[in-house]
C-alpha cells in the first residue's frame with residue numbers, strides 16, 4: 001500500500017511486467033519501422049519514463065523528440081482545445097510514432113493527432129503504455145498498447161496524482 005497526499009494506492013503492474021512488455025513492444029516497433037527512420041514523439045510529462053525505457057529496446061535508427069500539450073486555449077465541440085508546444089522537429093514527410101503514457105477519455109490524443117496531422121507527416125502511429133477501453137469518449141486508432149486496464153485511476157512510472165508519484169518505478173492503482 002502507498003499513500004500519496006490524501007489517497008491510498010495498491011500495487012497494480014510490477015517493474016518486471018512492464019519491462020517484459022516493453023521488450024515485446026520495442027521489438028514490434030523495430031520490425032515495423034525498419035529502414036523508415038521514424039521520429040518517436042513523447043508527450044510530456046507523463047511519457048518520460050516509458051519512452052526512456054522503451055527507447056532501449058528499439059534497435060533501428062530513430063529520432064526522439066518531445067512535445068507538451070498546453071493546458072488549454074479556446075473551446076471546441078470537444079471541450080477544451082489543447083495546443084501542441086515545444087515541437088522542435090520538422091514532421092513533414094516523416095513517419096511519426098506518438099508515445100503516450102495513458103489514453104483515458106481519448107481527448108488529449110485526439111487533439112494531439114489533429115495538431116500533428118496539420119504538419120503533414122507521411123504516417124502517424126500511436127503507442128500508449130496504458131489504455132482504458134471502458135473510459136474512451138473520443139475514439140482513437142491505437143497501434144500499440146502496453147496494457148489494457150480497468151477504468152480506475154493509476155499512478156507511478158511517469159503518471160502523477162496531483163503532481164506526485166511520477167518517480168515510482170511500477171504502477172499503482174487507486175484502492
Ligand SMILES: O=P(O)(O)OC[C@H]1O[C@H](OP(=O)(O)OP(=O)(O)O)[C@H](O)[C@@H]1O
Nearest residue numbers: 044045046101102103104105106107108
Ligand atoms: O485520454 P485523456 O482523458 O485525455 O487522458 C490522458 C492524458 O492525461 C494525462 O496527461 P495530463 O494532462 O495529466 O498531463 P501529464 O502528462 O503532464 O501528467 C496523460 O498523459 C494523457 O496525456
Ligand SMILES: Nc1nc2[nH]cnc2c(=O)[nH]1
Nearest residue numbers: 104152153154155159160
Ligand atoms: N495519473 C493519471 N493520469 C491520468 N490521466 C488520465 N487518466 C489517468 C490516470 O488514470 N492516472
